Amino acid sequence: MIVTITLNAALDRTLRVPNLQVGVRHRAEWSMSLPGGKGVNVARALKRLGQPVIAAGLAGGRVGTQIIEELTAEGILNDFVRIGEESRTSTAVIDPMNNLQTEINEAGPSVTEAELSLFMDKVRYLGRGADLFVVAGSLPPETPQDIYAELITELASHEAVTAVDTAGPPLRAALSARPGVVSPNVREAEEIVGHEFSDVEERGAGAVAMCEMGAETALIHGEDGCVAHVRGRGARRGRTYAATLGRSDEPVSTVGSGDSFLAGYVAARYEGASDEAALSLAVACGAANTRQYGAGVFDPDDVGALRRQVQVRELG
Ligand SMILES: Nc1ncnc2c1ncn2[C@@H]1O[C@H](COP(=O)(O)OP(=O)(O)OP(=O)(O)O)[C@@H](O)[C@H]1O
Numbered sequence: 001m002i003v004t005i006t007l008n009a010a011l012d013r014t015l016r017v018p019n020l021q022v023g024v025r026h027r028a029e030w031s032m033s034l035p036g037g038k039g040v041n042v043a044r045a046l047k048r049l050g051q052p053v054i055a056a057g058l059a060g061g062r063v064g065t066q067i068i069e070e071l072t073a074e075g076i077l078n079d080f081v082r083i084g085e086e087s088r089t090s091t092a093v094i095d096p097m098n099n100l101q102t103e104i105n106e107a108g109p110s111v112t113e114a115e116l117s118l119f120m121d122k123v124r125y126l127g128r129g130a131d132l133f134v135v136a137g138s139l140p141p142e143t144p145q146d147i148y149a150e151l152i153t154e155l156a157s158h159e160a161v162t163a164v165d166t167a168g169p170p171l172r173a174a175l176s177a178r179p180g181v182v183s184p185n186v187r188e189a190e191e192i193v194g195h196e197f198s199d200v201e202e203r204g205a206g207a208v209a210m211c212e213m214g215a216e217t218a219l220i221h222g223e224d225g226c227v228a229h230v231r232g233r234g235a236r237r238g239r240t241y242a243a244t245l246g247r248s249d250e251p252v253s254t255v256g257s258g259d260s261f262l263a264g265y266v267a268a269r270y271e272g273a274s275d276e277a278a279l280s281l282a283v284a285c286g287a288a289n290t291r292q293y294g295a296g297v298f299d300p301d302d303v304g305a306l307r308r309q310v311q312v313r314e315l316g
């Protein structure tokens with residue numbers, strides 16, 4: 001079983017507004033809403049890939065109820081701790097005229113110490129039955145920045161592997177707890193490593209640096225694919241890869257491509273696939289996600305076709 005953890009779950013609204021301008025009243029020509037937050041998106045994508053997954057996390061208020069009910073309606077198993085304050089709503093406005101996407105995300109509820117400790121109990125319980133955890137997304141305001149680190153350490157004691165998708169201080173703290181996988185985008189990785197990457201070799205060195213900071217595997221993704229470093233173990237030397245896929249036609253929506261990317265990687269790892277196979281599935285899922293509205297939503301046929309076009313090579 002795979003468990004995803006979303007501490008700052010959201011109801012994600014997507015609006016399509018041609019010629020979006022600030023300071024002007026608009027009419028959305030189309031809209032949709034889906035339960036979201038990165039871990040929830042990863043769970044949706046894992047389910048689409050046919051993997052057994054439970055979405056766990058914190059949810060509160062009427063928005064929290066809606067998140068849980070709609071997840072259940074999607075057939076995504078879920079196990080959220082209810083909190084007192086209201087979960088957040090995130091809004092993405094897509095402007096089809098110039099292909100720009102504007103995201104406005106609320107900060108989210110504050111969580112009490114008692115609620116967090118209830119959640120840690122739940123994680124301990126789930127840790128007894130699951131082999132792979134994905135912790136993803138931002139933290140609710142005022143949550144300890146090292147909570148992901150605490151989760152990783154707790155889950156490691158149950159021999160579960162944890163994959164982390166977050167940024168800034170929570171990512172830095174998570175690295176020190178030696179997670180199985182980290183999956184930042186290029187900008188997030190540059191911030192942690194401390195400088196910009198000018199080419200694929202520098203991205204590869206960035207992935208190596210993140211493994212030196214504690215990750216077993218570091219995936220750094222961008223719109224043209226990813227680089228990855230897998231730390232050496234015993235007789236096996238460390239390996240660095242680049243997986244590329246030419247940018248597809250104009251994307252419909254790129255929201256959640258990093259989440260679909262990670263779901264692809266985790267699904268392949270869960271099935272014991274090779275590094276190369278996991279990277280090609282990850283990149284294909286990320287790209288397939290850009291062809292449809294909805295984070296973690298893609299057509300498995302697109303994934304199959306795109307995967308055959310992904311080129312994976314080892315970097316020197
Ligand atoms: N325009 C695009 N065309 C094709 N593939 C894309 C495009 N944008 C993203 N992808 C795919 O999705 C993966 C992840 O993309 P990216 O690094 O932009 O995610 P992200 O910034 O973490 O997004 P989010 O946090 O919203 O999920 C890439 O590795 C790539 O496979």
Ligand SMILES: [Mg+2]
Nearest residue numbers: 165185258259
């Ligand atoms: Mg991301």
